[in-house]
Amino acid sequence: MKSRNLVRFFFSVLGVGALTTSIIGFAIEWGRYKELFLSFEVLEILSVLFWFIGVGMIFSVIAQMGFVIFLTIHRFALEIFRSHSLWNSIQLFLIIFVTFDLVYLRYLFFGEGSGSIVPYIWLPLLIMIIGLIAAYMKQKQSSKKTFVSALFLMIVFTVMEWFPALRVNEEDWLYLMLLPLLSCNAFQLLMLPKFLSRS
Structure with missing residues (x-):
């Protein structure tokens, strides 16, 4: 790819992160910020917006670092295993392992081992649905061989990038970080070929 x-x-990925974080941030905290909009406090609104943009850019940089690591690991794995099917099997195992741990370990650490596990299924299910949609679109864009790898990026790498918010386990931060990461990863996955074709 040319440097330009x-x-x-x-x-572009920075823009995706900034935009999604700003929208999600105001949506999550609407109860707190609606008075600013109703009273038309422009400076206050702009200061909050700039904060969300800055945080969104940080999230997008994290997603881009993860994407570069994913591409490197993917290339090395194909060279080492010499078999697309074997590498896909390993990726599927890791997808299942990470998804199970995301449910069970969060329940174990934050559910205090009591109550229902159902609330801890919702976010992994959301990641899985968005991941499947992005992987399906990637498959349509290129070939069937890319489906598992795309799903691997969208689930395993998103969860690893999301780890700082998982440790804090505050609901607002979980959504504020997760949805921009998913958006940035999906954007990178689907738009990289278009940027490559321009070169």
């Missing part, structure tokens, strides 16, 4: 297109790709 690489820079455009980088800033």
Whole structure:
């Protein structure tokens, strides 16, 4: 990829992170910020918006680092295993392992081992649904071989990037970080070929 297109790709992902974080941030905290909009406090609204944009850009940089690591691991794995089917089997195992741990370990640590496990299924299910949609779109864009790897990025790498919010386990932060990460990863997955074709 030419350096010009690489820079455009980088800033495009920054824009996705900033935009999604701003929308989700105001949506999550609407009860707190609606008075600012009703009283038309422009400076206050802008200061909050700039904060969300900055946080969103940080999330997008985390997603981009994860994407580069994913591409590197994927290339090395194909060279080492010499078999697409074997690498896909390993990725499927890791997808199942991470999804199970995301439910069970969160319930174990934050559910205090009591009550229903159902509330801890919702977020992994959301990640799985968005991951399947993105992987299906990637498969349509290129070939069937890319489906498992795309799902691996969308689930395993998103969860690893999401780890700081998982440790805090505050509901607002969980959503504020997760949805921009999913958006950035899906954008990178689907838009990279278009940026590459411009080169």
